[in-house]
Amino acid sequence: MNTFIEACQQAIGTEHVLTSAEDLAPYLRDQRGRYIGVACAVARPGTTEEVAQLVRLCQQYRVPIVPQGGNTGLVLGSVPDQSGTALLLSLRRLNRIRHIDPLNQTMTVEAGCILQNVQQAARDAKRLFPLSLGAEGSCTIGGNLSSNAGGTAVLRYGNSRELCLGLEVVTPQGDIWDGLRGLRKDNTGYDLRDLYIGAEGTLGIITAAVLKLFPQPVAIRTAFIALESVDHALQFLTLTQQRCSAALTGFELMSSFCLELVRRHFPETPPLFAQTYPQYVLLELSDHESESHANTLLETVIAHALQEGIVADAVVASSLSQSSALWQWRERIPLAQASEGKNIKHDISLPISRIADFVCDTDAQLKQRYPGVRLVTFGHLGDGNLHYNVAGPTDIPDHRFLENQQAINRLVHDNVHAYDGSISAEHGLGALKREEILRYKSPVEMQLMGQIKQALDPHHLMNPGKVL
Numbered sequence: 475m476n477t478f479i480e481a482c483q484q485a486i487g488t489e490h491v492l493t494s495a496e497d498l499a500p501y502l503r504d505q506r507g508r509y510i511g512v513a514c515a516v517a518r519p520g521t522t523e524e525v526a527q528l529v530r531l532c533q534q535y536r537v538p539i540v541p542q543g544g545n546t547g548l549v550l551g552s553v554p555d556q557s558g559t560a561l562l563l564s565l566r567r568l569n570r571i572r573h574i575d576p577l578n579q580t581m582t583v584e585a586g587c588i589l590q591n592v593q594q595a596a597r598d599a600k601r602l603f604p605l606s607l608g609a610e611g612s613c614t615i616g617g618n619l620s621s622n623a624g625g626t627a628v629l630r631y632g633n634s635r636e637l638c639l640g641l642e643v644v645t646p647q648g649d650i651w652d653g654l655r656g657l658r659k660d661n662t663g664y665d666l667r668d669l670y671i672g673a674e675g676t677l678g679i680i681t682a683a684v685l686k687l688f689p690q691p692v693a694i695r696t697a698f699i700a701l702e703s704v705d706h707a708l709q710f711l712t713l714t715q716q717r718c719s720a721a722l723t724g725f726e727l728m729s730s731f732c733l734e735l736v737r738r739h740f741p742e743t744p745p746l747f748a749q750t751y752p753q754y755v756l757l758e759l760s761d762h763e764s765e766s767h768a769n770t771l772l773e774t775v776i777a778h779a780l781q782e783g784i785v786a787d788a789v790v791a792s793s794l795s796q797s798s799a800l801w802q803w804r805e806r807i808p809l810a811q812a813s814e815g816k817n818i819k820h821d822i823s824l825p826i827s828r829i830a831d832f833v834c835d836t837d838a839q840l841k842q843r844y845p846g847v848r849l850v851t852f853g854h855l856g857d858g859n860l861h862y863n864v865a866g867p868t869d870i871p872d873h874r875f876l877e878n879q880q881a882i883n884r885l886v887h888d889n890v891h892a893y894d895g896s897i898s899a900e901h902g903l904g905a906l907k908r909e910e911i912l913r914y915k916s917p918v919e920m921q922l923m924g925q926i927k928q929a930l931d932p933h934h935l936m937n938p939g940k941v942l
C-alpha cells in the first residue's frame with residue numbers, strides 16, 4: 475500500500491495526497507453523521523489528466539476508488555466501506571468554469587465546481603442555470619450529475635440529466651472520454667452520457683460537463699397556499715399547469731405538521747395564516763414577459779382556485795424579501811425535523827395521479843400499526859416526489875422507535891411499489907438502498923445493470939458496494 479501511495483504522491487504532488495487520520499476525517503464522515511468509512515488515503519487531483527493518472531494507478535495496484543464531490547449525498551454513496559483499502563478521490567480541486575457560450579446557451583464546467591458558483595456564473599452571463607437544492611452551497615456539479623439530483627425546479631427544467639448536454643469522463647481503465655458536446659441533437663449510437671449520469675461513480679469519474687443555460691425570467695412570484703387535503707393540492711396543480719404552463723417553476727407540498735415543526739424550532743418565523751390547515755403549497759411562477767404579467771397570472775389563478783373552493787387561503791409575496799421568507803418555511807423543514815429528533819426517511823416518487831391515495835392509505839396503515847406516529851410529509855409535488863418521513867410518538871425514545879425502521883421501510887416501500895412508484899426519487903441508491911432495490915426491480919433489469927457494470931469495470935474498482 476505504501477508503494478501505491480508514493481506513486482499517487484508522485485503523480486499529483488505530496489501535498490495533494492492526504493494520509494493522516496486528522497486530514498482524512500472530514501472526507502470519511504457521511505453527511506448525516508450516521509457512518510464513518512475508512513480509506514487508505516484521500517487524493518485531490520487538480521486536472522483531468524491527474525484524475526486519469528490516479529485511476530491508472532488504481533488499476534495497476536487493484537485499489538478501489540470512491541469518488542467524492544461535496545459529500546452532501548444522503549445514501550452513503552460518497553464514503554468508503556470499512557475495509558480501509560479504497561482511495562477516496564476528491565474532485566473538489568477541479569473547480570474551473572472552462573467556457574460560457576451565451577448564444578448556444580451552454581456552459582462547460584469542471585466536476586468540482588460548487589453548484590452555487592455555477593448558478594452565479596450563469597447569472598453573470600445573464601443566463602439561468604436552474605438546478606437548485608438545499609445543499610447548493612456545498613454540493614458539486616460532478617456529484618449532482620452522478621446522483622442525477624432533482625431539487626425544486628424539476629417540474630419546469632427537469633432533473634440534472636435534462637440539464638446536461640455533454641460529459642468528460644475518466645473511464646475505469648484511466649482513459650479520458652471527451653464527450654463535451656454542446657449539442658441538443660446527436661443520434662450517433664448509444665448515449666454514453668446517459669449511462670454515466672446517475673451512475674453514482676460506479677462506472678467512471680465525471681471530470682467536466684456541458685450544462686444547459688436558459689433565459690433569465692424577468693419576474694418571479696411566490697405564494698403560500700393553504701388547502702384542505704393532498705387531493706386539493708393536486709387539483710390546484712392541474713389548474714396552475716393549465717393556466718400558467720411553463721411559467722410554473724415551483725410547487726412544493728408541506729403538511730400542517732411540517733409547519734408546526736418549523737414554528738417550534740424556529741420560533742422567530744412569523745405565522746402565515748390565522749388558522750391552521752391540513753396541507754400547504756409553496757407556489758413559484760417565473761415570468762418572461764413583465765412584472766405586471768406575472769402579477770396578473772398569479773392573482774388570476776389564485777382567485778379562480780378560491781372561487782372554486784380548491785384552495786382555502788393564500789399569502790402572496792409582494793417583494794423579494796417576502797418571497798425568501800416564504801421559501802424559508804420550506805427550507806427549514808429538514809432542519810426542524812432534525813432538531814425534533816430522529817426519523818425514518820423515505821425519498822419516494824409516484825405517478826402524480828396516485829399521490830393522494832398513496833398518502834391516505836399509507837398514513838392510515840402506519841397510524842394503525844404504530845399508534846401516535848407522526849408523519850413529516852413534504853416534497854416536490856409538481857414532479858411526484860415526496861419526502862415521506864416517519865417520526866415516533868412523543869412518549870417513545872427515538873432509539874426505541876428506530877427499532878421499527880426495517881418494518882416501516884418495508885411497509886412504505888411495498889406501498890410505493892404497489893402504487894407504481896420508485897423507492898429512490900432523487901437521492902440514488904448508494905450503499906443505503908442497494909439491498910432494498912433487489913425487492914422491487916425485476917431480475918432482468920438487475921441483470922442488465924450488472925452486465926453494463928461488468929463490461930465497463932470488470933475488476934469492480936469503481937465505488938464498490940454502491941448501487942449494485
Ligand SMILES: Cc1cc2nc3c(=O)[nH]c(=O)nc-3n(C[C@H](O)[C@H](O)[C@H](O)COP(=O)(O)OP(=O)(O)OC[C@H]3O[C@@H](n4cnc5c(N)ncnc54)[C@H](O)[C@@H]3O)c2cc1C
Binds near residue numbers: 547614623674
Ligand atoms: C440539505 C440538503 C438538501 C438536499 N436536497 C436535495 C434535493 O432537493 N434534491 C436532490 O436530488 N438531492 C438533494 N440533496 C442530496 C445531495 O445534495 C445531492 O445528491 C447532491 O447532488 C450531491 O452532490 P455532492 O457533490 O455532494 O456529491 P457527493 O455526496 O460527494 O457524491 C454523491 C455520489 O456521486 C458520486 N460522485 C461524486 N462526484 C463524482 C464525480 N465527479 N464522478 C463520479 N461520481 C461522483 C459519489 O461517489 C456518490 O456516489 C440534499 C442534501 C442535503 C444535505
